Amino acid sequence: MERIFVALADKYIEMSGWQMKEQVNQVSDTAFMAAAYRAMETNHPNAIFHDPLAEKLAGDRGKKIIGNLPKQAFIGGWSVVIRTRIIDDFIQNAIVDGVDTILNLGAGLDTRPYRMELPESLRWIEVDYPHVIELKETRLFGETPRCRLERVRLDLADVDARRTLLDAVASQSKKVLVLTEAVTPYLSEDAVALLGTDLRSHESIGYWAVDYFSPASYEYRRRSGMSDSMKMAPFLFEPKDYFGFFLRIGWTPKETRYFATEAERLGRPAPFPPATRFVMRILGFFASPERRREMKQYAGFVLFEPAKTEEQAIAKKHEAQ
Structure with missing residues (x-):
């Protein structure tokens, strides 16, 4: 049965045309791509959010990146749209819960x-x-934010500078939500x-929003050719036990939203072509209940809390065994 599932999955990849050309030359380029997808969603007749500044930020660069992708690469744009709405909801709920500061690390566009x-x-x-902040300030010159907006030029890989920033923000805030969207x-x-350990060391940091990808997604990226197309900006974070990893560094999920489930709720399922939907139905027919659940929980976003x-002690003890 497992061989049948793998064969069908490979057929799905083939039919989807996921043999992408190399388009992204550095991690920062993904910000242009995401902005372009948000601009497209804004023009959708049933848009689930509106981002009138996205097109200005994406510019020709963002349009060229997604324009040179194969037509079948729609799943990337769809996931950007769904994750945007998920994070919007996380933010609104966190503010109701008393968050007075949003710290967006790797804010991009x-x-x-x-x-x-x-x-x-x-x-x-x-x-x-710095170059991302400068471009953003140039293109958004004259626009007025709806809250107290600050920008910090900093390479997050500079641990000392990052810790200095976290110390300052945490000491000046009652409750902080940290965003690391696509970081x-x-x-x-x-x-x-x-x-995660640095964030956990501050009592005022109450929430952390993080991308989720299942272990099955790691293999899919390699099979589909997505990893090759993103070799200049590769995915590196592939823990075998995602939630166990975060628990060991002091974080537990408050809320997890999976793209497929959220898309159903929003009435925006992935726009697969008919042939692909047929293959996916066959996959579901042969799959066990556990496998079907894995397919539903392929990727999403998690709102963690300390x-x-x-709980952390138990997780570390289990790891040691």
Whole structure:
């Protein structure tokens, strides 16, 4: 049965045309791609969010990146749209829960401070490479954010500078939500562990929003050719036990939203062509209940909160065994 499943999965990849050309030359390029996809969603007749500044930020570069992808590469754009809405919801709920500061690490070309309904008193801090911040400030000149927006030019790989920033933000805030949208996948496990440990050391940091990819997705990326197409900006973070990894560094999930489930709720299922939908139905027919659940939980986003000391101790003990 497992051989049948793998064969059908390979056929699905073949039919989907996931043999992408190399388009992304560095991690920062993914920000242009994401902005272009948000601009496309804004023009959708049933848009699930509106980002009127996305097109200005994406520019010709963003359009060229997604324009040179094969037509079948729609799944990437769809996932950007769904994750955007998920994170929007996380933010709104966190503000209701008392968050007074949003710390967006690796902010890229995000425009939430401008497009979301936010309290004027909310402090929003964007952190990214100097060239990303400079481009953003140039293209958004004259636009007015809806909250107290600050920008910090900083390479997150500079651990000392990052810790200095975290110390300052944490000491000036009552409750912080940290965003790392499309950041952790490009970091090594050691780097994510160090970042998570640094965040956990501050009592005022109450939430951390992080990308989720299942172990099955790692193999899919390799089979589909996606890894080759992104070899200049490869995914490095592939823990065997995702939730166990975060628990060991002090974080437990408060809420997990999977793309497939969220897309159903929003009425925006992945726009697979008919042939691909047929293959997926066959996959579901042959798959066990556990496998079908894995297919539903392929990727998503997790809102973490600090784990209790005893939970973390149990996780470390289990790892040692």
